Amino acid sequence: MKGMTIIVKTVSSWIKVLIVLFGIYIILFGHLTPGGGFAGGVILASSYLLLMLAFGREFVQKDLPLALDSKLDCLGALLFAMIAVLGLVLCDKIFFANFLYQKYLPGQPFNLISAGTIPFSNIAIGLKVGASLFLVIFLLSTFRRDTSA
Amino acid sequence: MPYALCFLLFMLGLYCAVVKKNMVKIVIGILVMEYAVNLFLIMLGYRFGGTAPIIERGQLLESGQIANTFLNSSVDPLPQALVLTAIVISLGSLALMISICIRTYEKYGTFDITQIRRLKG
Numbered sequence: 284m285k286g287m288t289i290i291v292k293t294v295s296s297w298i299k300v301l302i303v304l305f306g307i308y309i310i311l312f313g314h315l316t317p318g319g320g321f322a323g324g325v326i327l328a329s330s331y332l333l334l335m336l337a338f339g340r341e342f343v344q345k346d347l348p349l350a351l352d353s354k355l356d357c358l359g360a361l362l363f364a365m366i367a368v369l370g371l372v373l374c375d376k377i378f379f380a381n382f383l384y385q386k387y388l389p390g391q392p393f394n395l396i397s398a399g400t401i402p403f404s405n406i407a408i409g410l411k412v413g414a415s416l417f418l419v420i421f422l423l424s425t426f427r428r429d430t431s432a
Numbered sequence: 433m434p435y436a437l438c439f440l441l442f443m444l445g446l447y448c449a450v451v452k453k454n455m456v457k458i459v460i461g462i463l464v465m466e467y468a469v470n471l472f473l474i475m476l477g478y479r480f481g482g483t484a485p486i487i488e489r490g491q492l493l494e495s496g497q498i499a500n501t502f503l504n505s506s507v508d509p510l511p512q513a514l515v516l517t518a519i520v521i522s523l524g525s526l527a528l529m530i531s532i533c534i535r536t537y538e539k540y541g542t543f544d545i546t547q548i549r550r551l552k553g
Contacts, residue, residue, distance in 0.1 A: 317486070321520055392492055393492075419527050423531060426534045426535075
């Protein structure tokens with residue numbers, strides 16, 4: 284898949300920074316404003332879709348290899364499971380307990396540090412959803428007509 | 433009245449999924465059916481003159497309680513949370529359907545379901 288002209292390449296390399304920043308904002312403030320892990324993950328994956336359309340598929344393959352992307356995906360899932368098991372260990376044998384809110388770091392309402400382990404769960408979900416959607420879009424774009432049948 | 437329109441949208445999606453011969457149009461019909469069901473579930477939690485279920489700064493009192501102005505006017509947030517999960521599930525099933533479509537096009541060369549007769553490959 285070839286890339287586009289040089290105007291599109293220049294402008295999209297500026298715009299992708301804004302898209303990634305917006306996705307990280309939606310993930311981090313998921314406990315205060317609407318959004319959260321899933322919506323922010325979709326926005327992060329769409330920034331890579333913009334790169335794939337403007338620069339071609341080989342550039343994105345070199346930028347984020349598929350093996351690294353699979354590992355990011357598994358890391359997101361492991362992080363989420365670890366947060367749940369830590370609640371089991373640290374907080375009186377309750378699975379998924381919000382141990383940061385009850386014991387260590389309650390925080391003030393309406394601040395960024397307020398809801399305990401919910402921002403960390405949002406980060407893990409955003410990572411997993413972004414990596415999975417990028418894999419799906421990348422692999423669906425490599426299909427070609429099988430002319431040997 | 434809005435529930436009847438939701439039902440009409442569902443019927444449109446069902447017509448599209450049953451009658452059309454192009455595979456991509458069938459997939460779009462299934463997608464419209466899923467949209468109609470999600471819309472119906474969200475509309476069940478609506479309250480007349482309601483506001484968004486997000487607590488603002490003036491509605492959380494010092495004792496930790498939530499003010500009556502929020503409790504008397506917010507819509508139900510529970511269907512919204514469940515519909516979010518349903519949207520994620522429909523995204524996964526859409527990816528599977530599209531990859532089946534692409535694979536069938538590779539083997540048969542056409543999207544028309546009346547031309548796909550015998551199993552190949």
